[in-house]
Amino acid sequence: MTILDGKRVAAAIRTELKQQVAELQSQGLRQPCLAVVIVGHNTASETYVNNKMKACEEVGFRAIKIAFENSITEQQLLTQIALLNQDKDIDGFIVQLPLPEHINESKVIQAIDYHKDVDGLHPYNVGLTALGLPSIVSATPRGIRELLARYQIPTEGKRVVVIGRSNIVGKPMAMLLMQKPYLSLSQTASTQLGDATVTLCHSKTQNLRDICREADIIIVAVGQPCLLTADMVKPDATIIDVGINRIEDPHAPKGYRLVGDVDFQNVSQIVKYITPVPGGVGPMTIASLLQNTMQVYKSNL
Ligand code: GUN
Numbered sequence: 001m002t003i004l005d006g007k008r009v010a011a012a013i014r015t016e017l018k019q020q021v022a023e024l025q026s027q028g029l030r031q032p033c034l035a036v037v038i039v040g041h042n043t044a045s046e047t048y049v050n051n052k053m054k055a056c057e058e059v060g061f062r063a064i065k066i067a068f069e070n071s072i073t074e075q076q077l078l079t080q081i082a083l084l085n086q087d088k089d090i091d092g093f094i095v096q097l098p099l100p101e102h103i104n105e106s107k108v109i110q111a112i113d114y115h116k117d118v119d120g121l122h123p124y125n126v127g128l129t130a131l132g133l134p135s136i137v138s139a140t141p142r143g144i145r146e147l148l149a150r151y152q153i154p155t156e157g158k159r160v161v162v163i164g165r166s167n168i169v170g171k172p173m174a175m176l177l178m179q180k181p182y183l184s185l186s187q188t189a190s191t192q193l194g195d196a197t198v199t200l201c202h203s204k205t206q207n208l209r210d211i212c213r214e215a216d217i218i219i220v221a222v223g224q225p226c227l228l229t230a231d232m233v234k235p236d237a238t239i240i241d242v243g244i245n246r247i248e249d250p251h252a253p254k255g256y257r258l259v260g261d262v263d264f265q266n267v268s269q270i271v272k273y274i275t276p277v278p279g280g281v282g283p284m285t286i287a288s289l290l291q292n293t294m295q296v297y298k299s300n301l
Pocket of ligand 1: 098140
């Protein structure tokens with residue numbers, strides 16, 4: 001069994017980006033700039049946003065954090081988005097999700113200029129991705145594709161099961177993996193992955209176990225600890241765990257620990273490749289957000 005070390009691969013991507021930023025600066029060009037909008041004090045969101053800020057600083061991007069209290073109105077948030085859309089010094093920005101209930105997430109995402117939508121969540125980017133046209137790809141699927149590519153795990157002709165139908169992971173992941181590679185959005189040969197036979201499963205899927213047992217690659221993005229168990233995987237499968245769940249643990253320093261959606265202890269005994277949690281998909285998502293920001297920056301040159 002090989003651990004797919006997202007932490008290490010993400011660090012390598014950050015090093016590559018850092019070199020690119022140094023080259024840009026040596027040509028007298030400005031740094032790429034990412035802004036992150038966060039509303040309220042969701043602890044997990046605050047951690048993710050701080051990690052995004054740190055990653056930007058490490059590679060030499062300008063990073064702007066714009067934090068609002070929960071009491072912000074939808075209209076005030078939309079006004080802030082309009083300002084970010086117009087700001088020529090900002091290449092891309094994201095609005096960290098989830099948003100408070102009184103704010104319509106879909107309306108907020110649609111207010112983002114799709115050219116600056118480095119989360120790849122705007123319907124226009126989602127549509128371009130679905131058609132296999134150049135777009136900004138949602139960060140988590142882009143990170144997973146990159147991880148598979150760098151470990152040289154082929155997808156051509158493989159049976160891939162995606163569990164979870166979210167707009168942010170499940171749906172775009174399925175679309176990317178089923179594509180003809182020549183239509184792939186990425187410019188680098190290393191990420192020409194596609195041509196898979198994809199099955200997308202969700203909470204109403206029947207016989208999930210039997211479907212998973214046929215899969216060469218399983219991508220789980222549900223948010224449910226131990227959803228994927230050892231009896232659901234075939235030997236030599238590749239397992240990508242997108243879940244980040246906090247479970248209480250009185251022995252852990254913070255009183256909780258992070259686990260994915262996969263019963264790692266038992267599944268890892270059987271399969272060929274598996275991502276850990278933490279240290280798998282999470283760091284790759286942030287690295288891909290930086291790659292998306294660099295992509296937008298270069299398209300503006
Ligand atoms: N919340 C959890 N993951 C993400 C992400 O990748 N982007 C945004 N905007 N919100 C999130």
